[in-house]
Amino acid sequence: MTDEHGAQDELPAYAYALWHNYSATVNGYEQVEFPRLLGVYSSQSRAEEALTRSAKLPGFNGELRNVDDVDGLVIDRIEIDYASWGGGFFSHNSEGTEE
Numbered sequence: 001m002t003d004e005h006g007a008q009d010e011l012p013a014y015a016y017a018l019w020h021n022y023s024a025t026v027n028g029y030e031q032v033e034f035p036r037l038l039g040v041y042s043s044q045s046r047a048e049e050a051l052t053r054s055a056k057l058p059g060f061n062g063e064l065r066n067v068d069d070v071d072g073l074v075i076d077r078i079e080i081d082y083a084s085w086g087g088g089f090f091s092h093n094s095e096g097t098e099e
Contacts (some may be wrong), residue, residue, distance in 0.1 A: 016047035
């Protein structure tokens with residue numbers, strides 16, 4: 001790929017995002033997801049190294065017992081220069097009707 005000046009673009013085609021997806025009960029009944037972006041990496045192997053390091057930290061390694069969640073660590077491959085959500089946003093009310 002080239003830019004407007006004809007220079008060759010040397011970015012990788014993909015980035016690798018390391019997330020921690022944590023869910024918790026809110027207001028005593030509602031299960032809510034809390035995704036946290038821990039880092040974005042230029043290769044799968046670098047993201048995996050970061051995941052391994054993160055898994056040893058408090059909150060992931062078993063030291064905090066009931067709040068630990070190493071299973072919530074995930075790597076997503078993201079295509080560079082690509083809009084993955086192009087349809088806008090909508091939601092549903094409590095009756096299931098689109099708002």
